[in-house]
Amino acid sequence: MDASNQTQTVVKSSRLKSLVWNDFERVKKGDVMVAICKHCKKKLSASATSGTSHLKNHLNRCRKRQTRELAEQLILVREKQRGGTINLENLKFDDFGPIDFKFDERTLLNLKFDQERSRYDLARMIILHEYPLSMVEHVGFRRFVSNLQPSFQLMSCDDVKSDCLQIYGKEKQKVYEMLDKVPGRLSLTADMWTSYQDHGYLCLTAHYFDETWVLQKKILNFVMVDPHSEQSLAEVINTCLMDWDIDRKLFSVTFDKFFSNDVVFRTRERLSQSRLLPNNGLLFHVRCATTILSLIVQDMLEALNEVTHKIRESVRFVRSSDTVQQSFNEIAQRLIGDSQRGLCLDCPTQWNATYAMLEAALGYKDVFSHLQQCDLGYTLAPSDIEWERASTVCSYLKLFVEVANAFTGVKDPTANIYFPELCDINLQLIERCKSEDSFIKSMALKMKSRFDTYWSICSLVLAIAAILDPRFKMKLVEYYYPQIYGPSDALERITEVSNGIKDLYHEYAISSTMSSFDHGLACDVRSSNGINGVLPITNNDTRDRLSGFDKFLHENSDNQQVKSELDKYLEEPVFPRNVDFDILNWWKVNAPKYPILSLMARDVLGIPMSTVEFDSVFNIGERLLDPYRSSLEPDILQALVCTHDWLQKEVEECGPIPSSSAMPLCITSS
Structure with missing residues (x-):
């Protein structure tokens, strides 16, 4: 018979028991049995020896079947909201408007609804953006979710807490x-x-x-x-x-x-x-380190409290009315001419704002004095001595603001940047303690006492971190310590720092050596395992027994005049100072050259010298939830x-x- 004259015959047999045949038509094309998918019309083998596994696999992959099932679910949900019912067996999609079966895979995935996944995403959203847990019980949220995905089962606050x-x-x-x-x-x-x-x-x-x-x-x-x-x-x-x-x-x-x-x-x-x-x-x-700055600043502001109060209220008085502001501006025009700076009020919990207020007010101190003579309502003008004290404290605050900005100049500061900044503060305090002004000297002594407590705890780790900066090495310690301790005591202090970093390096060297020995021994054991794990007796045992001798040689290497990595590092010239210098990249690149010292540098430079986030460095209030x-x-x-x-x-x-x-x-x- 000619192929064009072949006919297709739909085979109906009571033997087709599998549920898979609900989605296929079994058709005989000549002598061949074919299963045609009712959804995508794809033809697959339907011979008695083929089984039905390949048909089930096709249904799992058939996109048009998945689309129809999703459409049925959406229609059922829609009718349920309307209060009606539907018999899917007699369902005609034309009754509900056009349904596009040409969805791509991404659309199909989006149409699939997963309650557990949605709960998980909701909990992560609350955690990520710090929304209140109770938002899942808010009326507005519930209405929004119901309209967006009616199948989502709304949760209680306890449910989302459990998920979190x-x-x-x-x-x-x-x-x-x-x-x-x-x-x-x-x-x-x-x-x-x-x-x-x-x-x-x-x-x-x-x-x-x-x-x-x-x-x-x-x-x-x-x-x-x-x-x-x-x-x-x-x-x-x-x-x-x-x-x-x-x-x-x-x-x-x-x-x-x-x-x-x-x-x-x-x-x-x-x-x-x-x-x-x-x-x-x-x-x-x-x-x-940031906390010690904050505490010292608080000591300064406490000592200047009365003067700061007068200046703050003076600024408030000037800004209290347009008339006073105009009078103040006229006096300022006569005495100091045009000025780009204006008065500003501070936030008492932000000490950099107090510094800005004092610095701005100091530029108008003569103006405030004349205003008191012209306006009988203004009685809070500071005296000349008070202005002088405010100027001294302001110069302190300027240094502290600069140091704090240096600490926060990078998002994640490494430990090496703190030593020179704190040394400068130490020198300033030493100098202020020699002041002939009893007010300044008393304030400076209190600040120096507080700083010395911090310095006694942290000076060694600060110095070691600076030494591990190739731009500084021991030279920075040798520069600052004579100024801080004086020529007579500086040598002893420098020796303490030198011994401290050598002891630390010595420990890293031993630890690195022992790790290498342990690794080598483990490799020898693995490579020489005999039958049933019994080690054969070889000459390797002699070498393993002498591993202790190798450790002994390393610990006594000084006697053999062997230079360590630390010695070689310190003897090399310092790296030129450059604003674009990246210390972490330097150690990363030079790790092969200094394998042990780089391990130590990584740990020391990673020490967080401040517990305060960079955006809270000027805050003198407590940390409050x-x-x-x-x-x-x-x-x-x-x-x-x-x-x-x-x-x-x-x-x-x-x-x-x-x-x-x-x-x-x-x-x-x-």
Whole structure:
């Protein structure tokens, strides 16, 4: 028979029991049985020996079938909202308007609704953008979601809280595994926060360099503590360290002003007993450099409180009415001519704003004196002595503003930048303590006493970090110390710093050597395994037994006059100072040249010398949780704060949030 005359016969048989045949027609084309998909009309084999597995696989991939099912679901939901019912067996899509079956794969995926996935995305959204948990119960949100996706089962506040805790658990495991793979040691910052109910919260943040020498920060804990119990604080810190299993990798902890030395001692004592800290924990204790600036500034402003009050009220008086402002401007025009600077009021909790107010007012001090003579209502003009004291304090504040700006000039400052700035402050305080003005001298002595307490704790780690800057090395210490300590004591202090960095390097060298020995021994064991794991006796055993001798030679290398990497580094000329110098890139490039010293540099430069975020460096208020966060239970608060920090990379990858919709951080300063 000619092929053109062949006919198709639909075969109906009671033997077609499989449900798959609901979506196929079994047709006989000549002598061949063919299964034709009712949705896409594709032809597949339908012979008795073919089975039905290939037909099921096709249905799972058939886009038109998926589209029809989605359309049926949408129609059912639509009719349910209208209060009607539909029999899908008699469904005619023409009754509901045109339905386009030409969807691409992306559209199909978007049309598929997944309740669990949507719940997960909602919880992540709340964490990422710090929305209140209760938003899922807001009428407006519920109406919006119902219209957007009627199939979504609305959640309660407890439901979303549970989802957030689950996400926290999963993300915590990821961070745990990440910290375990950190190539070097890590350092922590310990901050205290206060809620509106006066509850204390400890925030622990890990700082470290990854394998590409990029500085990373992760908030590890945000836990409620008793800030008045030193023993309790130390126990909480140690518990957090063990929970994350980072006590063995810890280098230092930078504490803010709320932690006493006793808390530090208790924390360090356990780690020292376990011999987990490098150099016997000599560099473990670090104090926040930004905090010491803030405390010294507060001492200055407290001493100048009466004068600052007069100047602040004087500015308010001038700006109180147009008449006074006009009179003030006329006097200023006669005395100082045109001035581009104007008066400004400060925010008492932002000390750089107070500096700006004082600096601006000092330019109009003669104008204020004449205004008092012209306007009987103005009685707060400072005296000449008070203006002089304000000028002295303002010069102090200018230095401190410049230093604070140097600390915040980069988003993630490395430890090497702090030493020269703090040395300059030290020299200024030494000079002011010699003042013949009793007011200035008394204020300077108080500030110097506070600074000396900080310097006694942090000077060594500050100096070592500066030495590891190839632009400075030991030369910067040798430059500043004679000015700070005087010629007679400077040599001893310089020797202390030199011995400190040598001891630290010696420990890294031994640790690196032992790691190499352990790795080599493990390789020998793996390569020489005999039958059933029994090691054959070879000459390698003699070499392994002498590994202790190799360690002995390394520890006594000084006797053999072998120069260490540190000696070679310090003997080389300093690198030219350049504003574009990237210290991390320098050490990354020179790591093959200084394999041991670069390991030490990575850990030291990663020490956070400040616990304060760069946008809060001028804030002299306490760190206070906002009212909403203060109302949360401790477990969910920790989950939200930590997970928000861990998911920030997603926000960065998606680009900045528009200012109109951006939410403030969950923890704010006031």
